[in-house]
Amino acid sequence: MASFPLLQVLLKCRFTRKRCGTKQPLKVLVTGAAGQVGYALIPMIARGLMLGPDQPIILHMLDIPSAAEALNGVKMELVDAALPLLKGVIATTDLVEACTGVNIAIMLGGFPRKEGMERKEVMSKNVAIYKDQASALEQCAAKNCKVLVVANPANTNALILKEFAPSIPAKNITCLTRLDHNRALGQIAERLNMHASEVKNVIIWGNHSSTQYPDINHATVITQEGEKSVREIIANDKWLSGEFITIIRQRGAAIIRARKLSSALSAASAACDHMHDWLLGTPKGTWVSMGVCSDGSYGIPPGLIYSFPVSCEKGEWSIVQGLKIDDFSRSKMEASTNELLEEKSLAYSCLS
C-alpha cells in the first residue's frame, strides 16, 4: 500500500468524505411539488439556497395522481438543468416512497378553499391529509427529520402533523410565517427608502392569517449614526399601528389581485430562509419569525403552533425571551391566539 500514495489518499477520502469536502446528500421531501410554490422552490433548493452551496441534495417530490404528469415534467426539467448539487430525484404519488429516509420535509400539498365551500369542509380535507402524512413521516422519515408546513391553514396543519407524529420531537415541526416577516422588513425598508437588509428584528406573532400581528416595537434600522429604533425613525405611530399592520395582513390578497395567482416566488424564498436559518443559524443579535410549538412563553397556550421571534443555533430554534409587550400588542396577540384555539377545535371536530 505504501507504494501507492494516490490510492491511499482516495481510499482515505472514501471513508472520510466530509473532511475531503464532499458532504453526504440530504434527502429533502417537497409535497405538492407540482404546484406553483413547488415550481419556484425546487430550483432554489437544488441550487443550494436552502441548505448551503456545498450541501448535496436528493429530492423527493410528492403530489397526487391527477398531478403526476405535471410532476414528471418538473423532474424532466431538473434533468435538463444539470444541477451539480442534485444527486437524485424521486417523483412519486406514493406517500411511503416519498417519506422514506427524508431528513427535511417541506409540506406544500394541501386542499385549497374553493368558492362556496364551508370552512369545516376545507379543514376536514386538510386534517385528513396531514394525519396521513404525519403517520408516514413518523414511520419512514430519518430520525430527527425537520418539518416545515407551508400549506394553509399552516399553523393548524402543523398542529395536526405534530399530534399524529408523536415520535417526531415537537421542536422539529414548524410552520411558515417568514413570508409575513420578510414582507414587514420590505415595507419598513420601502417607507424609509432603505434596503431590507438594513432593517431587523420585526416580529410576526400568531397565526399565518389576517389576525397575525406584525410588531415593530423591537425592530431597528442601521443608520450612519448606528442602530436606531424603527418606531423612532419612522415617527408616525398612526401609520405603524394602522395602515402598516393592514398592509402586511392583506399583502397576500394584494398579490392575488395583481398576479391573478397567489404568492409563489416570495413564499418559496421565505421557505428557503426559514430552513436555512433554522439549520445554519441566525446572526448574533438578530431574530426571525417562525411558527413553532408554544412552551407557554408570553402567555401563549402550550402546545399551540404560534409564530414567535426565534433565534437559531446548531440546528435548534429558541424563542427570544424578555421582550416587553404593551397593551396594544397584548390584545393583538390574544386575538390571534383565540383564532388558533378556534381552528384547533374545528380541526379536532373533523377527527370525530
Ligand SMILES: NC(=O)c1ccc[n+]([C@@H]2O[C@H](COP(=O)([O-])OP(=O)(O)OC[C@H]3O[C@@H](n4cnc5c(N)ncnc54)[C@H](O)[C@@H]3O)[C@@H](O)[C@H]2O)c1
Ligand atoms: N404560509 C405561507 O406563507 C404560504 C404562502 C404561500 C402559499 N401558501 C400555501 O401553500 C400551499 C401551496 O401553494 P401553491 O400556490 O403551490 O398551491 P397549488 O394549488 O399551486 O399547489 C398545491 C399542490 O399540492 C398538491 N396536493 C394536494 N393535495 C395533496 C396531497 N394530499 N399530497 C401531496 N400533494 C397534494 C396539488 O396537487 C398541487 O400540485 C397552499 O396551501 C397555499 O395556501 C402558504
